[in-house]
Amino acid sequence: xxxxxxxxxxxxxxxxxxxxxxxxxxxxxxxxxxxxxxxxxxxxxxxxxxxxxxxxxxxxxxxxxxxxxxxxxxxxxxxxxxxxxxxxxxxxxxxxxxxxxxxxxxxxxxxxxxxxxxxxxxxxxxxxxxxxxxxxxxxxxxxxxxxxxxxxxxxxxxxxxxxxxxxxxxxxxxxxxxxxxxxxxxxxxxxxxxxxxxxxxxxxxxxxxxxxxxxxxxxxxxxxxxxxxxxxxx
Amino acid sequence: xxxxxxxxxxxxxxxxxxxxxxxxxxxxxxxxxxxxxxxxxxxxxxxxxxxxxxxxxxxxxxxxxxxxxxxxxxxxxxxxxxxxxxxxxxxxxxxxxxxxxxxxxxxxxxxxxxxxxxxxxxxxxxxxxxxxxxxxxxxxxxxxxxxxxxxxxxxxxxxxxxxxxxxxxxxxxxxxxxxxxxxxxxxxxxxxxxxxxxxxxxxxxxxxxxxxxxxxxxxxxxxxxxxxxxxxxxxxxxxxxxxxxxxxxxxxxxxxxxxxxxxxxxxxxxxxxxxxxxxxxxxxxxxxxxxxxxxxxxxxxxxxxxxxxxxxxxxxxxxxxxxxxxxxxxxxxxxxxxxxxxxxxxxxxxxxxxxxxxxxxxxxxxxxxxxxxxxxxxxxxxxxxxxxxxxxxxxxxxxxxxxxxxxxxxxxxxxxxxxxxxxxxxxxxxxxxxxxxxxxxxxxxxxxxxxxxxxxxxxxxxxxxxxxxxxxxxxxxxxxxxxxxx
Numbered sequence: 001x002x003x004x005x006x007x008x009x010x011x012x013x014x015x016x017x018x019x020x021x022x023x024x025x026x027x028x029x030x031x032x033x034x035x036x037x038x039x040x041x042x043x044x045x046x047x048x049x050x051x052x053x054x055x056x057x058x059x060x061x062x063x064x065x066x067x068x069x070x071x072x073x074x075x076x077x078x079x080x081x082x083x084x085x086x087x088x089x090x091x092x093x094x095x096x097x098x099x100x101x102x103x104x105x106x107x108x109x110x111x112x113x114x115x116x117x118x119x120x121x122x123x124x125x126x127x128x129x130x131x132x133x134x135x136x137x138x139x140x141x142x143x144x145x146x147x148x149x150x151x152x153x154x155x156x157x158x159x160x161x162x163x164x165x166x167x168x169x170x171x172x173x174x175x176x177x178x179x180x181x182x183x184x185x186x187x188x189x190x191x192x193x194x195x196x197x198x199x200x201x202x203x204x205x206x207x208x209x210x211x212x213x214x215x216x217x218x219x220x221x222x223x224x225x226x227x228x229x230x231x232x233x234x
Numbered sequence: 235x236x237x238x239x240x241x242x243x244x245x246x247x248x249x250x251x252x253x254x255x256x257x258x259x260x261x262x263x264x265x266x267x268x269x270x271x272x273x274x275x276x277x278x279x280x281x282x283x284x285x286x287x288x289x290x291x292x293x294x295x296x297x298x299x300x301x302x303x304x305x306x307x308x309x310x311x312x313x314x315x316x317x318x319x320x321x322x323x324x325x326x327x328x329x330x331x332x333x334x335x336x337x338x339x340x341x342x343x344x345x346x347x348x349x350x351x352x353x354x355x356x357x358x359x360x361x362x363x364x365x366x367x368x369x370x371x372x373x374x375x376x377x378x379x380x381x382x383x384x385x386x387x388x389x390x391x392x393x394x395x396x397x398x399x400x401x402x403x404x405x406x407x408x409x410x411x412x413x414x415x416x417x418x419x420x421x422x423x424x425x426x427x428x429x430x431x432x433x434x435x436x437x438x439x440x441x442x443x444x445x446x447x448x449x450x451x452x453x454x455x456x457x458x459x460x461x462x463x464x465x466x467x468x469x470x471x472x473x474x475x476x477x478x479x480x481x482x483x484x485x486x487x488x489x490x491x492x493x494x495x496x497x498x499x500x501x502x503x504x505x506x507x508x509x510x511x512x513x514x515x516x517x518x519x520x521x522x523x524x525x526x527x528x529x530x531x532x533x534x535x536x537x538x539x540x541x542x543x544x545x546x547x548x549x550x551x552x553x554x555x556x557x558x559x560x561x562x563x564x565x566x567x568x569x570x571x572x573x574x575x576x577x578x579x580x581x582x583x584x585x586x587x588x589x590x591x592x593x594x595x596x597x598x599x600x601x602x603x604x605x606x607x608x609x610x611x612x613x614x615x616x617x618x619x620x621x622x623x624x625x626x627x628x629x630x631x632x633x634x635x636x637x638x639x640x641x642x643x644x645x646x647x648x649x650x651x652x653x654x655x656x657x658x659x660x661x662x663x664x665x666x667x668x669x670x671x672x673x674x675x676x677x678x679x680x681x682x683x684x685x686x687x688x689x690x691x692x693x694x695x696x697x698x699x700x701x702x703x704x705x706x707x708x709x710x711x712x713x714x715x716x717x718x719x720x
Contacts, residue, residue, distance in 0.1 A: 007348035008479075008533060010330045010341075018331040018540075019319075022486065025544035026312045029553070067514070098528075124476075124529035132442045149512040158526040162475045166468060184497040193493060196458055198325075198523065198530055199475070202516035207468035209430060210508075211384035211400060213271075213407040214278040217430040220383055221437060222468025222515075 055147045055180035061230065063150025067205030068218055070227045076176075079229045080109030083172055086227060087115055087137070092170055094118045096131065097139040100159035103174060104139070120161055131167050138164035138223075142175040143192050146202070148183045152228065154201040155192045162199050171223040173203070176231045255580065255603045262578040268404055269573065275403035276572040282509025283563060283617075300502045301621040304557040307490045311547065314456040314489045315538065321459030325521035327534045335365035338539045342367065342448070342481055343374055345535055349479060351376070351445030355437075357463065357470035358382040359450030360398050360560060361483045361539055363582045364595070367448070378448070381437050381469040383430060390417045396576030398583065399507045399562040404575050437469070447473035447531065451484035452559070453499065454536070457492045461536065463517040464503060466510075471517055480519070480531040486538050487547075487556040499559060502619035506561035542595045545643045551630060552642065555590050557620045564614035564624060570607050579604055586614035590627045593635075599646030602635040676706040 061071050074082040087095060087110070094116035097104050110117060118135060120127065140160060144153040152175055156162045165171045181187040184202070192200070207222030218224055262268055287293050307314060319329045332338035338361075346354065354371065356362065356378055368378040368389070380389040384401035388394060391413055395401030402410070407424050415422045420432055441447075449470055453462040461482050463470045474480045490496065504510045523530035546552050565571040565585025576584035581592040581601055589608060592601035605628050614624040634640045635650030665675050679686075679702040688699050705713075 007344040008328070008535075010328055011344075015331055018333045018337060021333055022331055022538075022540045022544050023312050023315065025540075026315075026486075026547055029548045029550070031309045063511075120528055122528060128442055128476075132438055151512055151516075156527075156530075158524070158528070161528045162471075163529045166471050166475060184500070185494070188493055188497070196460060196518065196520045198519075198521045198527065200460075200518040200520065201471075202512070202518075203514065204512045204516075205514045207466070208514055209383045209467045211382070211387065211402055211467075212410055212426045212429055213405075214275060214400075214403075215407065215426040217427050219434060220430055220467035220469070221381070221434060221441075221472050 055145075055182045057147070057177060057180060060145055060147035060150055060180055063147070064205070064228055067150055068208070068226075069150070069205050070225060071230055072227060073230045073232065075232050079174060079231055080107060083139070083229060084110045084113040084115060086172075088113055090170075092136045094135060095137045095139055095172075096120050096135045096164060096168060098159050098161055098164065101141060102159075103141050104159075120164065124161070124163060131163065135168050137170040137172060138166075138168040139172045140165045140174075142173050142203075143179065144187050144190060145175045145180045146182075146184055146187050147180055149204060151184070151202050151204045153187055153192065154203055155197045156199040156201065157197045160197075162201075165201070165203060166222050169219070169223060170225045170227065171206075172227045172229060174229040174231055176233055178233045255578070255607065258578040258580060259574050259607065262574040267406070267409075268575055271404055271406050272572055272575045274406075275397075275400060276566055279400070279509065279562075279566045283506060283566070284509075286505045286509050286511055296498065296502060297619050297621055299498050300559075300619055301557065303490065303495045303498060304559070304620050307495065308487065308547070308553060308556055310491065311486070311489065314491055315486060317456040318454055318459060318489050319538075321456065322454075322461075322521075322536060323459070325459045327459060327461075327521055327536055330535060330537045331540075332537050333540050335539070335541050338365050338483060338537050338541070339367055339370040341537050342483070343371065343376070345479065345481055346371070346376060346446055349445060351479065353440070353444045354378045354446045354448055355381050355440050355444040355469075355473050355477060356385070357447065357449035357473035358385055358401075358465070359448060359483050360395075360582065361450055361485050362448060363395065364541065365483070365539070367483070379437075379440055379444075381440070381473060382465075383433050383467060383469075386433055386437065387413065390414075394577065394582070396584065397562060397565060398560055398585075398587075404577065437472075441469075441472045441476045444473075444477040446479045446481060447475075447477040448481045448483065449474050451482050451488050451536070452503065453496060454484050454489045455491075455493055455496065456489050459520065460493070461519040461534075462496065463515075463519070464500070464513050465517070466508070466514040468515060471515055474517065474519060475530055478531055479533045479535070480522075481535045481537065482519075483537050483539060486540055486543050487558075503559050503561050506559075506563040506617070506619040546594050549642050549644075552594065552627065552644070554622050555587075555594060555627060557622050558587055558591075559620060560587075561619060563617040563619060564622075567613040567617040569611060569613065570609065574607070579607070586624045586628070587622075590622075590624060590631065593631050593646070594644055597646035597649075598631065598635045598644060599649040602631065602646060602650045605632045605635065673706075673708060676702075676708060680704050680706055680709075 064071055072082050096118045099119045099121050142152040143155045206218050206226040207220045208218045209220035210216050322329050330341045371378040380386050387402040396404040411422050411424045414420050451461050452464045504513050522534045523532055546555050564587050568586050571585040579588055581588050583591045589604045608628050610625045612625050634644050634647045638648040640647045665672050683702040686701050690699050
């Protein structure tokens with residue numbers, strides 16, 4: 001440790017010196033009134049058809065699939081069964097989940113099938129090795145869907161760890177049909193954006209890259225498969 | 235398996251910038267494999283972009299909105315930066331200010347040393363290319379590993395990105411297969427899925443054991459203190475989620491005012507960059523792991539990097555440079571870039587935006603020659619999602635390179651001035667502003683036209699030298715009038 005100050009903290013003196021110098025240089029510029037008519041901000045947003053149309057379920061699912069996301073349509077009563085079916089069909093085991101999440105309180109449908117479930121309620125440091133090397137799937141729950149781009153909104157937190165949707169090779173994610181919004185602008189009106197979690201994620205497919213000769217490959221670093229459990233509320 | 239070493243080419247390239255732009259261009263033009271790699275990539279990227287753009291009128295409306303948002307945020311930049319700092323600090327993020335590239339590197343090194351950290355995984359960050367961070371950390375015994383697949387390939391090759399979005403487009407899969415065989419020690423395979431799988435496996439180990447993750451920033455939201463990252467691979471999420479410390483390097487111009495500014499800019503960025511309606515991940519980071527959270531970094535740092543941006547900001551016209559959202563569409567549509575590729579520019583930022591940014595960051599003396607690698611065709615301006623008048627800015631910087639009296643702050647102004655060229659223009663101006671002298675000159679030029687030089691340097695390499703007509707237009711017109719209207 002440095003004797004004068006903690007290096008991980010900004011050095012107060014040097015930091016404020018740099019800050020003042022930068023701000024001082026920026027303030028030399030005298031803002032001018034824009035002369036071009038182009039500077040009216042209303043031009044674009046209102047013209048987007050999606051902004052006015054209601055959320056489109058069919059479109060949402062089509063966009064998901066176009067991005068290589070697998071979709072399982074299910075209901076509030078049956079989603080666990082559908083998940084268990086896919087897990088056993090594809091022989092995926094074990095599944096990592098956050099026991100504190102309200103959707104995960106009773107994963108009876110899964111336990112009945114004899115699938116191995118691993119609770120993620122300890123700091124990642126204690127489970128990192130297993131997560132990177134053994135856990136095959138993670139279960140997460142989107143707080144919203146965005147239909148015009150086929151996007152899932154994931155608000156992470158104590159009961160929705162960030163890594164569930166990142167490290168395991170398969171990511172199962174539930175989203176409710178009633179939580180579908182037509183576009184990002186509309187989704188941003190929800191409470192999740194008014195009180196942002198430490199990490200808010202918009203996810204629109206499995207991890208992918210086209211960095212080698214523009215050839216698309218899935219599973220670059222994150223999940224190779226993204227499976228959406230689309231819950232029709234009944 | 236070997237650990238790729240950070241390149242030392244970076245600093246050498248910067249010095250070489252003006253030294254030999256021409257020979258680098260010639261070399262690139264003669265490399266058929268390189269040209270076909272770029273042709274393929276450019277065709278792919280421009281077609282994909284076109285496929286996700288709305289009709290021209292709507293796209294114009296979208297980008298006017300994007301321009302207006304970036305313009306408004308720049309007008310308020312000083313206060314937005316302070317607002318961002320306050321909001322991020324409230325979120326538990328530590329905010330550092332860096333006036334120069336060296337300061338930014340020192341700050342990052344300091345954070346690493348305070349944790350006794352030796353291993354850094356990096357998400358894609360052009361700002362860290364700009365500061366030469368990898369080289370700097372390597373010199374201090376720290377491994378700085380690129381994890382974006384393209385950047386990883388480039389680092390294995392001890393080279394530099396040739397494109398700001400697709401770093402390895404100068405290589406085809408055969409070349410990458412050979413590189414993996416040599417540097418990683420795997421069997422030769424051209425199967426892209428296999429190659430990506432190899433990279434995935436190596437890098438996952440690195441993510442799991444890294445001490446620090448570094449990322450760039452696409453947007454920093456002043457209202458909420460949010461850091462936004464746009465990506466497809468997930469390496470950005472890995473770098474900002476797995477290691478105990480996350481450091482984000484953020485150019486000061488990246489700040490936007492509110493969350494509501496994000497959707498219109500994001501829609502322009504992903505479409506312009508990779509022709510996607512949205513990328514796989516849009517990562518909004520608001521702070522470190524809370525005590526009741528099981529994962530995420532325990533510390534989040536932001537380094538706000540000036541490095542010449544405040545100087546660019548002071549000039550009303552040049553300030554437009556800072557509207558850039560780094561999508562790369564200008565290079566994808568540039569007839570020069572698509573033929574010579576990114577490395578020929580010899581600068582961190584290639585293509586049209588690079589021709590505008592580089593001389594302003596590193597001075598006209600070093601990088602001013604770049605502005606000559608442009609035919610002013612305007613394709614970049616037509617592609618830019620935030621309406622940056624790139625050809626105007628290139629012309630402005632050409633002018634500054636030759637103008638000793640330029641009032642701007644751009645370092646190295648006047649350094650491109652050549653005495654012979656200056657005298658020639660002076661002479662031409664003198665002739666052209668005196669009708670008598672001009673006519674005398676024309677008559678002499680017609681009379682002695684056979685003595686006109688046949689070789690005029692580069693001009694006549696592919697063209698026939700112009701020769702004065704026996705009779706000038708003035709003389710012909712005069713004769714015509716005398717003959718017909720007497």
